[in-house]
Structure formats: structure tokens, C-alpha cells
Amino acid sequence: MWKLTTLCLMCVCVALSDAYWFCSTSNHVVRAMENEGIEKVVANALPSIKLSVKYPESGFEVDLGNELKPKDLNNIPEVHWDEANEKKNYTLIFTDPDVPSRTNPINKEFLHWLVVNIPGNRVKDGKVIADYVGPAPPKGTGLHRYVFLVFEQEDGMYNFPKFNFIDNRTAVGRPLFSTNLFLMDNNLIIIPLAGNFFKAQYDDSVPVTHKQIGLQP
Numbered sequence: 782m783w784k785l786t787t788l789c790l791m792c793v794c795v796a797l798s799d800a801y802w803f804c805s806t807s808n809h810v811v812r813a814m815e816n817e818g819i820e821k822v823v824a825n826a827l828p829s830i831k832l833s834v835k836y837p838e839s840g841f842e843v844d845l846g847n848e849l850k851p852k853d854l855n856n857i858p859e860v861h862w863d864e865a866n867e868k869k870n871y872t873l874i875f876t877d878p879d880v881p882s883r884t885n886p887i888n889k890e891f892l893h894w895l896v897v898n899i900p901g902n903r904v905k906d907g908k909v910i911a912d913y914v915g916p917a918p919p920k921g922t923g924l925h926r927y928v929f930l931v932f933e934q935e936d937g938m939y940n941f942p943k944f945n946f947i948d949n950r951t952a953v954g955r956p957l958f959s960t961n962l963f964l965m966d967n968n969l970i971i972i973p974l975a976g977n978f979f980k981a982q983y984d985d986s987v988p989v990t991h992k993q994i995g996l997q998p
């Protein structure tokens with residue numbers, strides 16, 4: 782009998798420490814996003830898992846609100862999340878809600894990258910709807926928040942009929958994007974699985990990026 786009791790006690794302890802681990806992890810990501818008002822502007826709910834976002838060519842990494850320079854973020858980052866289910870498809874959204882600025886976001890959001898039907902966490906095998914374009918906050922508009930979110934696709938595969946492919950030489954289709962509308966229109970699970978964000982302001986690389994996507998200076 783005492784063996785059974787010990788076993789049960791052990792189970793309770795393991796369950797508790799798991800719960801504690803989960804809570805503290807979730808609080809970490811959720812709190813960082815809440816502190817910067819991400820929930821109010823981008824998604825209806827916040828992720829509890831930290832998305833790993835690394836820029837291999839410059840060596841920089843996104844870290845829950847750190848400040849990075851646009852010039853270091855021009856190439857597609859490596860994105861990874863741990864809780865990926867190989868049998869499911871996911872959607873990755875990279876968006877700037879602070880358009881033209883955080884204090885006056887009348888043209889929010891600007892869509893920087895959108896990949897759907899990602900099997901497991903193999904972003905390369907997903908279908909790109911909007912090519913990756915690095916952050917390009919206009920001069921004098923202060924720090925922008927740049928948010929990465931990953932959502933599970935409830936029904937597996939989507940056709941996303943309303944969206945035409947947006948390549949990396951155009952801004953058409955990028956401004957006035959709404960993450961919330963996109964989630965509702967496409968039956969995504971509205972609680973993001975994983976997320977991360979950084980902040981960036983204007984630097985000398987911005988005019989080059991604007992030119993690349995056909996925006997006037």
C-alpha cells in the first residue's frame with residue numbers, strides 16, 4: 782500500500798512541477814508581450830511559447846522586445862518552435878502594427894511575411910503568401926514593434942482563396958493587413974501557439990528596402 786501512496790505522491794509532484802514550469806514559461810512570453818501592448822494591437826490572445834527567430838547571416842536573434850537594427854535583418858530568418866506536431870499545418874505571420882508610428886497607427890498593420898500550410902515546423906516546406914521583407918520603419922517614426930506569431934491550422938490545409946502571392950519587390954497588399962481578420966477569415970486557432978517580437982527604428986538601410994518594394998521615400 783505504501784508503495785502505491787509513494788507512487789501517487791510522486792505523480793502529484795511531477796504534475797505540479799510540470800504545471801509550474803508551464804506557468805512560468807507562459808508568463809515570461811505573455812508578460813513581455815503584455816508589457817508592450819501586443820495583445821491590443823495584433824492578436825486576440827497571446828502565445829505561451831517563445832518562438833525562436835534567428836538571423837544566421839548577421840548573427841542576431843529576436844528576444845522578446847529587444848532592439849535590433851533593420852540593416853541586420855534583411856535576410857530571411859530561421860524560425861523554429863518546439864511544440865510542433867508533424868501531423869498538423871501551421872501559419873506564420875510577421876507583422877508591424879505601428880504604421881506609420883506607434884503613437885499614430887492609422888495604417889496598421891504592415892505585413893512583412895506570411896507562410897501558410899507549414900507542416901510541423903518546417904517553414905521552408907510551407908506555402909509563401911507574402912515574401913519576407915525586412916523591417917523598414919520610416920525616418921522620424923520612432924521605434925516600431927515587429928511581431929512574429931505562429932498559429933495552428935485547425936482543419937489541416939487551407940487554400941486561402943482571398944490572397945494573391947505578394948513577392949519581395951512590392952508593397953501592394955501589405956499595408957492595412959489585419960492579423961485578427963486573417964485569423965477569423967481562415968478559421969485559424971486564434972490563440973497563437975508561439976510568438977516573439979523585437980523593436981526597431983530607422984537606419985540607413987531603410988531607403989534601400991523601401992526602394993526594393995517600390996515605396997516612395
Ligand SMILES: *[C@@H]1O[C@H](CO)[C@@H](O)[C@H](O)[C@H]1NC(C)=O
Pocket residue numbers: 868869870898899900907908936937938939
Ligand atoms: C498540410 O498542407 C499540405 C499542403 O501544403 C497538405 O498537402 C497536407 O495534407 C496538409 N496537412 C494536413 C494534416 O492537413
Ligand SMILES: *[C@@H]1O[C@H](CO)[C@@H](O)[C@H](O)[C@H]1NC(C)=O
Pocket residue numbers: 855856912913949993
Ligand atoms: C526576393 O525573393 C527571391 C526569391 O524568393 C530571392 O531570391 C531574393 O534573394 C529576395 N530578395 C531580397 C532582397 O530579399
